[in-house]
Amino acid sequence: MKPKAIIYKKVEPSILAYIQEVCDVVYFEQLDSSNLESFYEELRDAQGLFGSGLKVDAALLEKAPRLKIVSNISVGYDNLDVPALTDRGVMATNTPDVLNETVADTMIGLMLATARRIPELDQLVKSGKWTSHLAPAQFGVDMHHKTLGIIGMGRIGAAIAKRAHFGFGMNILYRNRSRNEEVENAYGATYCSLDELCQQADFICLMVPLTPPTTKLIGDREFGLMKKTAIFVNGSRGATVDEDALVRALQNGEILAAGTDVFAQEPVNPDHPLLSLPNMVTLPHIGSATLETRQAMARFAAENFVLGMQGKLPVALLNREVFVKA
Numbered sequence: 038m039k040p041k042a043i044i045y046k047k048v049e050p051s052i053l054a055y056i057q058e059v060c061d062v063v064y065f066e067q068l069d070s071s072n073l074e075s076f077y078e079e080l081r082d083a084q085g086l087f088g089s090g091l092k093v094d095a096a097l098l099e100k101a102p103r104l105k106i107v108s109n110i111s112v113g114y115d116n117l118d119v120p121a122l123t124d125r126g127v128m129a130t131n132t133p134d135v136l137n138e139t140v141a142d143t144m145i146g147l148m149l150a151t152a153r154r155i156p157e158l159d160q161l162v163k164s165g166k167w168t169s170h171l172a173p174a175q176f177g178v179d180m181h182h183k184t185l186g187i188i189g190m191g192r193i194g195a196a197i198a199k200r201a202h203f204g205f206g207m208n209i210l211y212r213n214r215s216r217n218e219e220v221e222n223a224y225g226a227t228y229c230s231l232d233e234l235c236q237q238a239d240f241i242c243l244m245v246p247l248t249p250p251t252t253k254l255i256g257d258r259e260f261g262l263m264k265k266t267a268i269f270v271n272g273s274r275g276a277t278v279d280e281d282a283l284v285r286a287l288q289n290g291e292i293l294a295a296g297t298d299v300f301a302q303e304p305v306n307p308d309h310p311l312l313s314l315p316n317m318v319t320l321p322h323i324g325s326a327t328l329e330t331r332q333a334m335a336r337f338a339a340e341n342f343v344l345g346m347q348g349k350l351p352v353a354l355l356n357r358e359v360f361v362k363a
């Protein structure tokens with residue numbers, strides 16, 4: 038008999054078929070209030086859970102006593118309580134690296150869109166209000182040859198640094214949990230404190246994972262340190278920024294403009310105060326959302342999943358130490 042797996046996200050037929058080769062699959066294209074009870078029912082004897090975004094914590098694990106693996110179709114795994122999974126002997130996997138280039142492209146696009154006011158000026162043209170030459174008050178600011186501060190110089194941060202250095206001739210500052218000599222040598226990046234980065238950078242890009250220490254990492258104090266001409270962009274998770282503080286910083290002219298791909302609550306409430314600010318550019322969490330990259334992520338997550346379901350070590354195993362020892 039094949040082990041039972043739950044897929045709780047819409048996946049391509051080829052991914053479904055690949056997983057079905059080794060598992061009996063219960064397939065929920067999405068989870069909502071209409072099917073949550075039947076999902077919990079199915080969890081009771083499921084051995085694998087495949088999807089993205091579901092909060093998997095000790096309370097959910099209580100409902101899933103036979104679980105062996107949780108495979109996330111994302112690199113960020115702030116939805117997973119890895120210590121709780123580890124305590125229960127459940128493998129946790131994610132999809133690092135395959136999305137680095139795409140997410141870095143998105144962040145460069147977001148910085149340019151914010152600096153050059155692309156969404157606002159697109160609306161000007163489409164609404165028929167482009168009736169004369171633009172006034173200087175409508176001009177953007179340059180990105181090339183400015184100083185970019187990257188907070189979180191990991192896999193994606195480094196891919197952003199590469200583009201900024203070679204494509205835009207930017208000077209790069211960075212803050213990380215530890216120094217990254219590769220980006221210093223390859224892109225001339227300089228390691229500095231968070232405060233120095235906030236004070237000196239023209240563009241600030243946040244690319245950290247969401248953890249207790251990074252929750253509201255950027256708030257009133259940090260916006261207060263930034264240049265009044267600074268452009269701040271967030272590609273990490275919404276909760277790494279104090280959104281109320283961001284609203285205040287934009288309204289009070291503490292920074293020039295901001296862009297974000299992520300919100301503390303997603304999808305964002307249409308009444309959220311950030312959405313009505315003219316100097317705020319927003320995206321609906323599309324950092325990795327290209328056809329090619331989403332396929333690569335789903336494939337990687339499925340490979341991790343199948344290996345785990347077969348009792349083998351998945352490639353991107355977050356709690357590897359436990360299973361290697363065992």
Ligand SMILES: NC(=O)C1=CN([C@@H]2O[C@H](COP(=O)(O)OP(=O)(O)OC[C@H]3O[C@@H](n4cnc5c(N)ncnc54)[C@H](O)[C@@H]3O)[C@@H](O)[C@H]2O)C=CC1
Pocket residue numbers: 112113114133134136140188189190191192193194212213214215244245246247250251254272273274298299322323324325326
């Ligand atoms: N907007 C989107 O669609 C996407 C968002 N993400 C987010 O980006 C995050 C980063 O992804 P990767 O680069 O693959 O992760 P990574 O683990 O390679 O890099 C994260 C870096 O942040 C640093 N860091 C952690 N805590 C820090 C702190 N308090 N201060 C400064 N630096 C700190 C780490 O040292 C590490 O180098 C993911 O965890 C996810 O939340 C990832 C992919 C797509």
Ligand SMILES: O=C(O)C(=O)CO
Pocket residue numbers: 110111112113114136324325326
């Ligand atoms: O992978 C992630 O962490 C995302 O946010 C979506 O790609």
